[in-house]
Amino acid sequence: MKYNVILGTGSSAPENVVTNHDLEKIMDTSDEWIVQRTGIKSRHIARPGEKFSDFAVASARTALERAGIAASDLDLIIAGTMTADYIMPSGACSVQAILGADKATGMDVCAACSGFIYGLSIADKYLKCDPDLHILVIGGEIVSHHLDWDDRTTAVLFGDGVGAAVVGARSEGHRLLAVETGSNGNLGSLLYIQGGGSATPITKDFDIKDTYIQMKGREIFKHAIKNMVDISNRALKNAGVSLDQVTKIIPHQANIRIIEMLAHQFKKPMSEVFVNIDRYGNTSAGTIPIAFNEAVEAEFLQPGDIVLMTVFGGGLTWAAAVIEW
Ligand SMILES: CC(C)(COP(=O)(O)OP(=O)(O)OC[C@H]1O[C@@H](n2cnc3c(N)ncnc32)[C@H](O)[C@@H]1OP(=O)(O)O)[C@@H](O)C(=O)NCCC(=O)NCCS
Known part of the structure; x- marks a missing residue:
């Protein structure tokens, strides 16, 4: 009997770290406010020229190596992102080209922060149809390009970074027990980017501010x-x-307040909850796979653990996965 399992994970973020104290110098904010209200101390921000595929490929290479899978053996690449290198081609196709994953199909999933678990859900269902497939699921963003550095209510919250996992079917391993997704498009106006789509296309009168994230926090x-x-x-x-x-x-x-409230609702101690928001901020579709990879690397996940991942984002979208480690 074969089960869908996680074969390997990886993550990568820009070298450039921006602290709350750095932000104090460019906007009316304070380290104290940001730490108390969000738990964030610093975040990685891409330098000019750095793009989604740089970090997606780095995280994918680590995940593939740990999985013992060659890029040429991949059948499908799913990238959960809203900040691929280009509007077209997809981020997954950019990654495919750089990795040389010639037999893979590449596609992006647009589910904002929920992109990685949405991708896992798609991978899970593909594998249930064909257990011989090997699938690379990526999640992450270069979200800093969509931040208004004059708006302290959003700019301090986000950061850049990407994570990845290789998924396949095996008789044993880190078993994916369930993946669930949901959305409510009626609430889309709570978190959105107005410009660049067909509703507000880029014309010669285009206002750059329309490319910035708007959020009713x-x-x-x-x-x-x-x-x-x-x-x-x-x-x-x-x-x-x-x-x-x-x-x-x-x-x-x-x-961090949302994370603590979740732990409280689930009646779990914070010692059982993985937290890295202090070093990354909100990397959107990157939060889950980066935290997942760091939890693996830190041996926070131990054999036999039942792991619950859950996410929420623009759309609105939400998702959860359960893994037996
Ligand atoms: C965004 C968020 C951190 C704001 O925290 P909050 O406690 O709700 O704060 P408010 O927006 O009510 O603002 C409180 C005050 O702090 C001020 N403030 C906002 N950002 C600030 C900043 N960076 N520095 C200093 N003060 C700030 C506000 O202007 C407001 O001042 P006022 O009372 O004088 O008007 C919080 O609502 C949040 O995390 N929401 C969910 C975000 C989320 O999950 N988003 C992503 C989904 S993917």
Whole structure:
């Protein structure tokens, strides 16, 4: 009997680190406010010329090496991102070309922060149709290009970075027990980028400010908790696992207060929750795969752990995955 398993993980972020103290010099904010309200101390911000595929390829190479899979053996590359190198071709196709993954199909998933778990969900279903496939799932962003550095309510929150996982079917390994996704397009106006699509195309009168992230933070906060709890319960039910059996949580890294409230709702101590928001901020689709990879590297995940991952983002979208480590 073969199960869908995680074969390897990787992650990568720009070298350039911007601290809260750096931000104090360019906008009316303080390290104290940012740490207290969000838990963020620093974030990685791409330098001019650095692009999505640089970090997607680096994380993919690590994940492939750990999986023992050659790029040429990949059948599918799914990139959860809204900040690929180009509007067209897709980020997955850019990665395919650089890796030389010639027999793979490449596609992007546009689900904002939920992109990586959406990608896992697609990979899970492909593998249920054909267990011989090898699939690379990537999630991450160069989101800094969409930040208004004059807007302290959004600029301090986000950072750049990408993570990846290779998924396949095996008789043993880190088993993917369930992946669930959800969305509500009626709430799209709570978190959006107005310009560059067909509604507000780039014309000669285009206002660059229309490419910046707009967010109603307080409202997002409430929806984030409710939907991450609901989708997690659905994923646990489908995995046949009770909340009591969950031993590790890898949550979306958008705000430490959201993470703490989630832990409280799940009645779990923070020692069982992986947190790296202090060093990355919110990397959108990157938060889950970067945290996942760091949790693996730090041996925070131990054999036998039941791991719950849950995420929330623009769309609105949300998702959860349950893995037996
Ligand atoms: C964005 C967020 C951190 C704001 O925290 P908050 O406690 O709701 O803060 P508010 O927006 O109510 O602002 C409180 C005050 O701080 C000020 N403020 C906002 N950003 C600030 C900053 N960077 N530095 C200093 N002060 C700031 C506001 O102007 C406001 O001042 P006022 O009371 O004088 O008007 C929080 O709402 C959040 O994390 N929301 C969810 C975000 C999320 O999950 N997004 C991603 C989904 S992918």
